[in-house]
Amino acid sequence: MDYVQEQFEKCNYVLVEAFWNQRTDNQLSQKIIEQQLKYYLNIDNLYHIPIKKDSALYIVNFSEESIEPIKEAINHSDKRIAAKQLKWIISAPFRSLRELQEVYQNNHKKIQQYHFYLPDRRILSYDELPDPIDERVSFDLNHLIYLFKRKQFQEAFIYLNEHIGILSNRYDTDVFEFQSWLENITFNIIVLLGNMNYNIKELEKEKYAYFTEINDAFHVRDAISIFDSFLSKVEKQVAPETGETMSNIQLLLDYIEEHYDNHLTLSTLAKHFHFNPSYLSSYFSKHHKEGFSEYLNNVRIKNAINMLASTDMSISAISEAVGYSDPSYFTKVFKKITNTSPSTFRKVNQQQN
Incomplete structure (x- = not known):
């Protein structure tokens, strides 16, 4: 090790690694990375440590107390x-260099x-890591099984998604542990549906493909996207059981159309129609690409346009008639949705007619 260290002229070292997604960046290579680093670091030699095909790891030898020039070169x-x-x-x-293994x-x-x-x-440095979110919530597999057996599928999906949301922000969770958890839940859901006499032939056939894709996920969003595609197929399998839920959703939407002028909140509507507030919130985001408040505002402004x-x-x-007690707030919402004020809209409409 002393002999190797003698080959370096300067007294400080840092490990720099570039790694990439082989599926999206298959033209990248260690050679391309090295050319750019040498140019921007203004050095002739880099000590390359071979690890894997889609990665380039280097020991960079430097003398400056500050590491900023290296950060700038990487940028x-x-x-x-x-x-x-x-x-x-x-x-x-x-x-x-005796510290190399420990640092790695x-x-x-x-x-x-x-x-x-x-x-x-894209770039993470040792001194710029965000603090992990200290929110330790245990996942109760028995509770998930209980919800499935009672055919409370929407509640089960909410429970899963809430926990995934927590895990995805736990930067200190081992990646393999996160991926294994997703695979374990996938496996248990398939077994559970089979025991409940659902047709799981397609899910069984695709099971190992899901496992492979989750293991190969480049980042957390990729892994969750794969798991979401699995859950979508599960939802289709249990769709007859959710028919009543969707019917009640339509009743709720009809209710909003008829009572938009009343004081409506997500929690009161959820209670009135026997929905979990979290499910109702996720429903609006998923199926209407907007939250409940935005949906209600659009219904109210649509009716305000007719009145104007x-x-x-x-x-x-009109502001009061469509459910807004404050005319200035009504004007603000109207302008946000239509890009014009109520008075201007009415004036233009009268001129056109």
Whole structure:
């Protein structure tokens, strides 16, 4: 090790790694990464440590107390390469190659794990890691089984999604542990549906493909997307059991259309129609691409437009008639949805007619 260290001229070291998604960036190579790093670091040689095909790991030897020039070189390299899913790791600096293994195991691999949970961060440095969210909530598999056996599928899906949301922000959770949890839930749901006499032939056939894709996921969103596609197929299998739920949803939407002028809230509607508020909230987001408040606002403004065009009611009277007690707030919402104020809309409409 002393002989190797003598080959380096400067006294500080840092591990720099670039790794990429082979499926989206199959043209990338260690050679391309190295060319850019050498150019922007203004050095002739980089010590490459071979790890795997879709990764380039280097020991960078530097003398400056500050590591900022290396960070800047990586930023320039990343922009120059412009790959879709290229990630960079900058480990904690060290002063002896004898520390190499410890830095790689205890610092470098930790940063790599953070990358999985932070898909929008292309470059992660040892001194820029976000604090993990300290929210430890245990998952009760027996409760999930209980919900399935009672055919309370929507509640079961909500329970799953809420826990996945928590896990996806736990940067300190081992990636393999997260992926294994998704695979375990997938396996248990298939077994459970089979025991409940549902047709699981297709799910059984695709089971190992789901496992492989979850294991190969480049980041947390990829893994969750694969699991969501599995849950979508499960929903189709149990669709007859959710028919009553969807019928009640339509009753709720009809109720909003008829009572938009009343004081309506998500919690009161959920209670009135016997829905879980979390399910109702996720329903609006999933099926209407907007939250409950936005949906209600659109219904109210749609009716306000009809009143502005067909009546001589004052704007304050129309505001109250469609459920807004504050005319200024009504005007603000109206303008946000239509890009014009109520008074301007009425004026233009009168001119056109």
